[in-house]
Amino acid sequence: MAVTRNLRDGAWRVVELITTPVVPADYLDVIAPLRNPTVLRARIDAVRPETGKAVTLELRPGRGWQPHQPGQYVRLGVDVDGVRLWRAYSVSSAAGRSDGKFTVTVNAVENGTVSSYLLKNARKGMLVHLDLPAGDFLLPEQRPAKSLFLTAGSGITPVMGMLRSALHELDDVVVLHSARTAEDVVFGAELRDLAAKGRIRLIERHTRADGRLKPADVADLVPDLFERETWACGPGELLDGLQEHWADAGAADRLHIERFRPTVLIAGDGGTVTFEKSGQVVEAPGATSILEAGEAAGQLMPSGCRMGICYKCVLPMREGIVRDMRDGTITTASEVDGDKILIQTCISAAAGPCRLDA
Amino acid sequence: MTTLQRKEVNPIAHLTPEDIEQIGRELDAIRDEVLAVRGEKDAKYIRRMIKIQRRLEIGSRAVLLFSVLPPAWILGTLGLSIAKILENMEIGHNVLHGQYDFMRDPKIHSTTWEWDFAAPAEQWKHSHNELHHKYTNVIGRDNDLGYGIMRVDEQQKWAPAHLGQPLYNFINACLFEYGIAAYDLELGRNLASKRRRNNPDFRARLRQVGRKIRNQMLKDYVAHPALSVPVGLAFGNPFGAFFGTMAANVVANVVRNIWSHSVIMCGHFPKGVETFERTSITGETRGEWYLRQMLGSANISGSKLMHIMTGNLSHQIEHHCFPDLPASRYAEIAPKVRALFEKYELKYVTGPMVVQVASAWAKVFRLAFPNRKPARPIDHSVPPRVPAEAAA
Secondary structure, three states, X not given: OHHHHHHHHHHHHHHHHHHOOOOHHHHHHHHOHHHOOOOOEEEEEEEEEEEOOEEEEEEEEOOOOOOOOOOOXXXXXEEEOOEEEEEEEEEOOOOOOOOOOEEEEEEOOXXXXXXXXXXXXXXXXXXXXXXXXXXXXXXXXXXXXXXXXXXXXXXHHHHHHHHHHHHHHOOEEEEEEEEOOHHHOOOHHHHHHXXXXXXXXXXXXXXXXXXXXXXXXXHHHOOOHHHOEEEXXXXXXXXXXXXXXHXXXXXXXXXXXXXXXXXXXXXXXXXXXXXXXXXXEEEEOOOOOHHHHHHHOOOOOOOOOOOOOOOOOEXXXXXXXXXEOOOOOEEEEOHHHOOOEEEEOOOEEEOOOEEEXX | OOOEOOOOOOOOXXXXXXXXXHHHHXXXXXXXXXXXXXXXXXXXXXXXXXXXXXXXXXXHHHHHHHOOOHHHHXXXXXXXXXXXXXXXXXXXXXXXXXXXXXXXXXXXXXXXXXXXXXXXHHHXXXXXXXXXXXXXXXXXXXXXXXXXXXXXXXXOXXXXXXXXXXXXXXXXXXXXXXXXXXXXXXXXXXXXXHHHHOOHHHHHXXXXXXXXXXXXXXXXXXXXXXXXXXXXXXXXXXXXXXXXXXXXXXXXXXXXXXXXHHHHHXXXXXXXXXXXXXXHHOOOOHHHHHHHHHHOOOOOEOOHHHHHHOOOHHHHHHHHHOOOOOXXXXXXXXXXXXXXXXXXXOOOOOOEHHHHHHHHHXXXXXXXXXXXXXXOOOOOOOOOOOOHHHHO
C-alpha cells in the first residue's frame, strides 16, 4: 500500500524532526534500551557458573536480532571500566529456542580483560552490546553420516551449540575433548550424560595427566579418523598441527576449524603500518607518529592540530597495537573481535604491526 | 618560543626556559594522574548527564503542550532553557572535544555527536578544537579573539567600525548560535570575493549549515508548536498554544545563547588574560604551549551547579591545558593546577561570574575606542628566551 507507506514515512519524518539533531531512538534509549532498532543490545537474564573458570550467560537479545546457526559466534560489547571492549563468543545454546534467548559461555582467558570482568561482574539485568551472529563453522544441510568433534579448552563452546541443536540428526558422533583436568571440562556433566546414553562416543583427554594432545595421537584414539567429517576448535597451535596432519592425509576438505584469538599482541617499538584501502605499507619507527609516517610515504591522511587535541586525524585500526607518544598508553585492536578502534594518528606511534581501515 | 605581547609588566620574565619545560612536565604528570583513574566513573557521569538532560527536555516539552496556561509556559520555558544549556555546555561541547571518546561508545563520540545548536558539529570542531585550542590567544591566528567582529586586545588595530562593538556584542550574544555558525563558515572572509563565494567547498559547508538551521528551526518553531495545538483547541485558543510554544522555544534559545556567550566571554576576555604575537609560536615546545594556555585563559569561581551549567568551562584554564580530559575532572585537578601557578608565580585569573562578565564587557566598551596611548611596538627581546639546546 503506497499510500499508507507514504503516510507512515511522512509521520516518521515528523517524529525525526521533533527529535533533531538526535534520532528518535536516542530518546527511546532512555526508557527502553532493548527497543532500539539501530543499536543491538541484550540483557543478561541468567548467569550460570560452569566450572570455576567458565560461566554461561543467558541473553535476551533486543530488537533487530537474527537467530544464529549452530556453531556461529556473536560479538559482545562489554563496558569494562567505562571502555567498550568487543569480544567474540560462540553461542553455546541450541538454535531456534522458542523464548528467543541464547547463551554464550565465557571462559577465563589468561590476562583476559573482558573474560575476567564477566566472570566476576556479570549479573542478571546487565546490558551488553551485541552484533549479529557470524561465522562459517557450521554443519552442512546434508548431515554427515560420521562426524568427529575435536576440541580443546574453551573450544568446546561452539561444538556444544552444534550438539544441542543437531545431535538428533547425527548418527555416529565422536567427541574428542582435551582439558587440563576432568573438573575443567566445560559442560562435562552434559557430555558424560550423552556418552552414557550412547548418543556420542566421548574421549576425554586430561592434559595434566596425559600431556598435550598431538595430531598424531588422534589416529590412535579415533582409528576411522579420515572417514569422518571433522570440526575442530581450540588453541592455534593445535589447529595448525591438525591442518597439516589432515592436509598430509589428503583430507583437508573434511576438516573444519574455528580459531579464537590468533595473536597475542606485545608492545614493541615501531612496526609495519598497513593502510588497507589504499594498499600502502609503511615502516613506522617507534618515535614517529603514524600520521607523519603515513604522510611521508604518500598516504593521504586527515589531520588537524597535530598535537592530540582536536581528534580530526582519527582512523579506525582493525588490528594492531599503538603507543600514545605523550603518555605511553597502549591501545590494541583485534580483527577477531571485529574491532575498528579509532586512534589519534598524530600522537600514536606503531608498537607492532598495525592495519588501518584507510 | 613563547613571546608575549608587550605589556606594562611581563608576567613570565622571571621564568627560565627550563622552568617552562618543568611546568610542562608537571602538567603532564597531572594529566597522567587523571588518565590513570579515568574510567567507569566518567562513563557513568556522562551517561547520567545525558539521561537527565533528555528527561528534562522531554518533560519540559510535555509541559509546553499546555503552553496556553501561563504557569505551564513559565515552567516549560525554564526547563527547556536549562535542558538546552546542559545539552550544549556540559554534554555537547565536552563530547565534541573527544573527552569521552575513550569509552568507545559510538553513540557518545566526538566523530558522531550532533548538537542542538545552529553550527554543525563538524564545522565547529574544526574552528574550535583545531584552531582555537591550538592557537589560543595568538593575535591573527585565534579568531576567537573578538570573533572577527570585535577588538578585544590593545594590539588589535582600531577602526571606526569598532565604535559599534558593544552593540555587535549584544546582538551576537542573543543570536550566538548563528554567530558561531557564521564564524565557523568564516562568512566575512568567504563572502568578500567572488572566487571565495563560488568555492565548492565553501558552498558545501554553507548548504550544510543551511540544512542544520532549517531543521533546528522547523523543530523549535514549527513542529513543537504544532504539537501543542490540540491542547490549545481544547482550551479554545489554538493560536495562543502554537505561538506560546514558539515563544517558549525562542526564549529558551535566547537564554541559552546569552548564557553560553557570557561563559565564553569569561574564558579569554577578562582583565589579566594575556595575548600572544603571531611569530611567537613557531617552534613552540610543549611547555611553552602549556604556558600559553595557562596565561591565556580565565576561570569562573562558583558552586558545583554553576560549574555544571557552564559545562565546566568555568575551569577554562584546566580545560585549555587538558581539552580532552573529561570536564567533570577539572574541579578535582584545579587545586593542583593552581598550586603550580603559585609555585611559578603566575597569575591564576579567576573570579565570580558577575565580576568576570563585567570585566569582559568593560574591555569590549574600552576597546571600542582607540588606545589612549599608541600601542607600543612589539618588543621581540622580551622576555629573553634562549632555546634549551642553544644554551647547553
